[in-house]
Amino acid sequence: MRRRLFVLIFVLSVMAGCGVRTDGQVTIPETEPSSKTSARVELAEAMDAFGVLKQLDDAWQKRDCAAVERLTTWAESTLGGRACKATRNGRPAPARKRYTEAEFFLPNAADEDRWFVALARKPDPAYFLFVNEGDNWRIGAGPILVTGKSREPIEGAVPTDDPSTGVKARLAPQRYLAYLTDPAGVSGVTFPKGDAIRGLFGELVQRTEKVRPDRLTTDVRLIDGPQRALKLPDGGALVIHALEIEYRQKTGPGRSSLSHPLYGKGDLRGFTGKAKPAGLTGTEIVLVATEITGGTKMSTIALRRGLATLTAD
Structure with a gap:
C-alpha cells in the first residue's frame, strides 16, 4: 500500500518548532537510539523528519552555517557550504519557502541506507530527499522544483x-x-x-x-x-x-x-x-x-x- 499524508501548515509549525533556540543558533533535537529491528522508514518517522525543513529555513535566515551543515547531506550540503559563508559577506541568503501538504513515498527497504522522498504540494510542488545519518534526519536534496x-x-x-x-x-x-x-x-x-x-x-x-x-x-x-x-x-x-x-x-x-x-x-x-x-x-x-x-x-x-x-x- 502506498503511504501518503497531507500535512497541514499548523501541524508542521508545531512539529518543526522543536530545537530552535532564541540565541540565533539552530540545533537538531537529540534522537533516542532506535529500538526497531528493521531499518524500514515508517510514516510517523517520515512525518517528523519533514520538520527539519523549517529548522533549515531558520538556519539560512540567521546565516547559521554550522546548523546548515548539520541539517544537510549529499548534494544539499554542497549547496550549503561556501554558499552559506558567502551570505555573511553580502550575498543575499536564498529565499526559502515554507512547504506544506506533503505526500511521503517510503522505499520500504530494510537496508542501512535509510531514506525517503517527500512531495510537497504547496506553495509550489517540489520533491525532497531525506537521508538518515547518525540517527538524525538530514536533507539530501530539495527543494527540487517540479x-x-x-x-x-x-x-x-x-x-x-x-x-x-x-x-x-x-x-x-x-x-x-x-x-x-x-x-x-x-x-x-x-x-x-x-x-x-x-x-x-x-x-x-x-x-x-x-x-x-x-x-x-x-x-x-x-x-x-x-x-x-x-x-x-x-x-x-x-x-x-x-x-x-x-x-x-x-x-x-x-x-x-x-x-x-x-x-x-x-x-x-x-x-x-x-x-x-x-x-x-x-x-x-x-x-x-x-x-x-x-x-x-x-x-x-x-x-x-x-x-x-x-x-x-
Missing part, C-alpha cells in the same frame, strides 16, 4: 540488482551526463520537447557566445551517491540524482578584467570579495528528479540549480 507531470510511485524502492528497472535507474545519471556533454548528439540520448534539461543544454551552448570576448570552458560531472529510486507503475522508476557543472571564465586578449562575468555583483562580492576579477571558476549543482518509463523513455520532472562555489583569479 517542471513536468509524473506518475505517483508505488510501494518500494527499485533494487540495485534488478536486471531491468534497476539497470535503467543506475544508467539515468550517466545518460544525463552524455546528453549535456555531447553537442553533436552522437550519443543518441534524447529528451522530449520542453524538457527542462533541454533548456539547460541550450544555456550551456549559448553561454560561450554570450561572454565573448571572454573565454569560457565547461565541465559536467556526476555527484556520486547510493541509488535512490522509487518504483513507478508498469516497470518505471523515479530517480533522484545530481550533477555538477564547473565554469572557468578567463579574460580575452589584452584585457585585465572580465568583460561579461557569468555571475552578478552579489555573488562576486559574497564569494570572492572582488568586483572586477580577471577570471572566475564557478561550480553549480543541478538536482534532478527523473521519470523512467517501463520502456526506454526518460524525462525530467523536477530540477533545481544552485551556485555552490565561486573563486576569482
